[in-house]
Amino acid sequence: MTPPRIGGRGNPSDIFAVQLGALNLVTMWPTFSENVFYTSLNKTIYWINVVILAICTIALFAKAILTDDLVDRSEAMDIFTLTGSALYKMVFFYNHHEEMKDMFECGLQLISRLPDKWAQYVGKFSVLHCSLGFICITFWGLCPLFKWVFGETSLGEMKLPINVYDPFASEGFLFSFFYLVCYYGLVSSAHIYMAADCFLFTSIHVANGSLETLNKMLVDMAVEKKDEIQFMDVTHERLKECVKLHTHTLRYIRKTDKLFRSMILADVLHAIISLSFAMLQATESKGIFEIVKMVVFVAYCFVHQYLNSYFGQHLIDQQERIYKQLILQVHWADGTANMKTTYRLAIMGFRQPVKLSAWSVYNLQYETFLEFVKSMISYFMVLIQLKDESRGGIVI
Secondary structure (H helix, E strand, C coil): CCCCCCCCCCCHHHHHHHHHHHHHHCCCCCCCCCCHHHHHHHHHHHHHHHHHHHHHHHHHHHHHHHCCCHHHHHHHHHHHHHHHHHHHHHHHHHHCHHHHHHHHHHHHCCHHHCCCCCCCCHHHHHHHHHHHHHHHHHHHHHHHHHHHHCCCCCHHHCCCCCCCCCCCCCCHHHHHHHHHHHHHHHHHHHHHHHHHHHHHHHHHHHHHHHHHHHHHHHHCCCCCCCCHHHHHHHHHHHHHHHHHHHHHHHHHHHHHHHHHHHHHHHHHHHHHHHHHHHHHHHHCCCCHHHHHHHHHHHHHHHHHHHHHHHHHHHHHHHHHHHHHHHHHHCCCCCCCHHHHHHHHHHHHHHHCCCCCECCCCCECCHHHHHHHHHHHHHHHHHHHHHHHHHHCCCCC
């Protein structure tokens, strides 16, 4: 298999260089290398990641099941959904790389049709997004060390960075080993999320750029009529070009939707469960480091879900705007029969915008984001009520 090129002056795949590099760093995107040693190393790292994330996920779930304290359970559940969904995303990417590559190459064909400077900041945005996520989760992972260094807790009272079930009551070297494993699983999970985000966001941005070009082409059709016959011929040719570009863009959007719908669903389930329990945990946080850890985590989870909705909503808005332009700008009434047929095909294709979604569960748009926020707050209030009842003598 020939790998998609990354880098090189004037290479369309430059737009995805940072995103593919981030995916490759956690073995979500195969190396496509013919070097046996490098390929074996990549597979070894992949299986190490799978094992560590699986162990962390199982240990977190065991902790959530075995504890009777709701707050203690919340400390396990908010990260359980993170490591579990991250494990799913990594395995899904790795085992569907042929479909991902096909989608990627479909998007590359649209790069030449993007407006000038449309994608000049996608690399910087991806670096910023990954960096902020890494900083956020690194602070979480090092929080027990900070608490010990600054005297909030003693060395003997130090906890692991995630609330896993520890049947050995580990101390000394064993505790240090478990700490590193938990820290690695935590950081890997965050990086998997950020890398998948950047790839999805860039893919949507490319589709939006293609739709922006399409919108400009339709606006340019509203020109002064000089020669009626020549004008209609030119308009018909432009309309056919618009239909061709729109067909390719829709194919790209549908490929993106098909591949990411299960990961979007994993995102939503993680966000609702994790944020609800994280906010409950935040109400019980003691000390500046615990408070900052939870506030930053909750805030960035909100940002993550908002960005999903922002890019998805922009995609919907672009398609709706093009439909309006098609009605307003194209002079079809006096056109030939062939032109009217092309126009009808265009109208049918533009009428219903294609949405990125987790099947019928969740669409990437502002409306469902607001519903998500309302649902999450409702679940949080239920957890608060259960916590109060448990402290009144009812065991949860």
